Amino acid sequence: INLSKFYFLNKKTDEAKSRIEKILEQDKNNIDALFLQANILSVQKELDASVKIYEKILGLQGDHIPSLQALARLKSFQKQFDEAESLLQKAVEAAPDTVQPRQMLFSFYISQKNLLKAEEQLQLIARENPDTADHQIVLGNFYLKVQKNTQAETAYKKAVDLSPDTVAPYLTLAKFYGVTGQDENALALYEEAMKIDPEDITPK
Secondary structure: OHHHHHHHHOOOHHHHHHHHHHHHHHOOOOHHHHHHHHHHHHHOOOHHHHHHHHHHHHHHOOOOHHHHHHHHHHHHHOOOHHHHHHHHHHHHHHOOOOHHHHHHHHHHHHHOOOHHHHHHHHHHHHHHOOOOHHHHHHHHHHHHHOOOHHHHHHHHHHHHHHOOOOHHHHHHHHHHHHHOOOHHHHHHHHHHHHHHOHHHOOOO
16 A cells, blocks of 8 residues: 555556555455545546545445545535535544544635634634634634634634744734734734744744
């Protein structure tokens, strides 16, 4: 399998396919081999064949997150958005303590311009990871983009509280104050950041 992946990543597709076929001759239900085979077909634009293999994998292992996500991407590309959403929701359910599936569901909702559901996913990520400043910053960025400045400020401030010895949250909040015309607050945040790491600060 690893050699097949190596060939695939280095664009030696024929060699990768040959290795995979040999593996599947011995074990037709080898999920790793099937998944790599489906990925190759997807890259080669053989989408229907790729879909069938992802579906076969999910028939063997319904909570195989990489296949759920890959199939969701294909369904979305084929404009089968309800199916794509359902697959991404299953990925979240299969790994409720993992951030990445929920982030992918968030990105899907953004692509669909469903801001309410996108916001819900970010809120859940932040709630499930209450000690992570980065998630608060992402949430704040979302609120700033949709012009919910009060919520953005709250999220940015929480990021500072969670990571008081790190420059990034201070700079993010300072930038927020800058773009919202609160120059004194922005300057105060830059000064706080300079106390932490003067070499990392470039006021704008």
